[in-house]
Amino acid sequence: EPEVTQTPSHQVTQMGQEVILRCVPISNHLYFYWYRQILGQKVEFLVSFYNNEISEKSEIFDDQFSVERPDGSNFTLKIRSTKLEDSAMYFCASATGIIGEKLFFGSGTQLSVL
Amino acid sequence: SQQGEEDPQALSIQEGENATMNCSYKTSINNLQWYRQNSGRGLVHLILIRSNEREKHSGRLRVTLDTSKKSSSLLITASRAADTASYFCATRGSGGATNKLIFGTGTLLAVQP
Numbered sequence: 001e002p003e004v005t006q007t008p009s010h011q012v013t014q015m016g017q018e019v020i021l022r023c024v025p026i027s028n029h030l031y032f033y034w035y036r037q038i039l040g041q042k043v044e045f046l047v048s049f050y051n052n053e054i055s056e057k058s059e060i061f062d063d064q065f066s067v068e069r070p071d072g073s074n075f076t077l078k079i080r081s082t083k084l085e086d087s088a089m090y091f092c093a094s095a096t097g098i099i100g101e102k103l104f105f106g107s108g109t110q111l112s113v114l
Numbered sequence: 115s116q117q118g119e120e121d122p123q124a125l126s127i128q129e130g131e132n133a134t135m136n137c138s139y140k141t142s143i144n145n146l147q148w149y150r151q152n153s154g155r156g157l158v159h160l161i162l163i164r165s166n167e168r169e170k171h172s173g174r175l176r177v178t179l180d181t182s183k184k185s186s187s188l189l190i191t192a193s194r195a196a197d198t199a200s201y202f203c204a205t206r207g208s209g210g211a212t213n214k215l216i217f218g219t220g221t222l223l224a225v226q227p
Contacts, residue, residue, distance in 0.1 A: 004156075031213055043157065043202060043217040056214050091156055095213070102147060103215060105156035 002026045006092050006106035013082055014114055021077045021109045023092030029104070030097040032075045034067065036060070036088040037108075043091070049075065082113045119218055120203055126224045133190040135221040137203030138183075144208045146179055147215065148188050151200045160188075160201075165208065195227045 005024045013019050025032050034046040047057040049067055066078045075094075079086055089110050093103040120137050127133050137146070145164045149157040163170045163179045163186065170177045176189040190197055200222050204215040 033214065035217075042219045045214050045216060048214050050213070089154075093157075102159040102162055103157075105149075105158070107156045108154075110154075 002104075004092055004094055004104050004106035006090075006109050008109060009107065010110045010112070012112045012114065015084060016081050019079050019082055019111065021079075021090050021092075021111070023075045023077075023106055024073050025075055025092065025094030026104055027073070028096070029094035031055075031095040032067075032069070033093040033095070033103065034077045035091045035093060035105075037091065038088045046077070079111075082111075084113050087111055087113045120201070120221045122221060123219070124222045124224070126226065127193055128226050129193060129195055131193055133193050133197070133223055133225070135188045135201050135223070137186045137188070137218050139186075139203075139205045139218075140184065142208040143181070143205045145206050146177075146186050147204045147206070148175075148177060148186075149202045149204060149217075151202065151220070153199075157202065190223075193223075193225045195225050197223060198225045199223060 007022045011019055032049040035043050036046055037043045045058050047061045047067055048055045064080045068076050089108045091108045092106045095101055095103050120135055125133055143165055145162055147162045148160045150160050151157045161172045161175055161177050163177050165181055174191045179186045186203055200220045202220045203218045206215055
């Protein structure tokens with residue numbers, strides 16, 4: 001079965017550094033998402049992306065965050081200047097073009113900001 | 115904004131027993147979905163129920179939806195140790211072009227062998 005892949009699985013960075021989290025969504029999917037989960041807490045929506053632009057974003061997704069689909073396969077989340085509170089598991093997800101259907105999640109990138 | 119709240123927060127049962135988890139939400143929905151998360155892993159879709167449906171089955175899973183009470187339940191019958199995981203409900207809003215899912219707080223299920 002096709003799957004969403006995320007790299008790296010773990011990322012350790014110093015506060016203030018830029019990080020790029022990478023995702024390869026399922027190839028025929030049209031909607032792409034980033035979610036995050038702080039340890040032991042709920043899964044929080046960050047941003048959705050469709051037709052090469054952001055379709056929705058949450059309050060968490062401030063100017064420090066950006067997303068890009070640089071080619072036909074990758075979908076990236078960039079955090080420009082990381083803060084301690086950005087430490088979390090970041091999940092990429094994708095979905096078909098049918099509104100309302102299920103999301104397929106990657107295994108996540110555990111980001112630790114020191 | 116809508117928000118799913120699951121209860122209980124944690125549930126411990128013996129293998130073979132049934133597990134019931136509940137989810138409440140606040141606003142109108144297009145559909146409600148249940149996901150499973152094994153420790154440290156991504157979420158896996160289990161089942162989707164639309165706002166005009168009241169009950170749905172998939173294998174050992176049974177989901178109900180009561181839109182008048184804005185609540186849903188997930189029943190896992192004849193539980194197995196491998197069912198040990200966190201279970202989340204997620205709602206998709208009705209109207210507009212929103213395509214995001216809002217996740218609840220989750221129920222941590224432990225099935226003792």
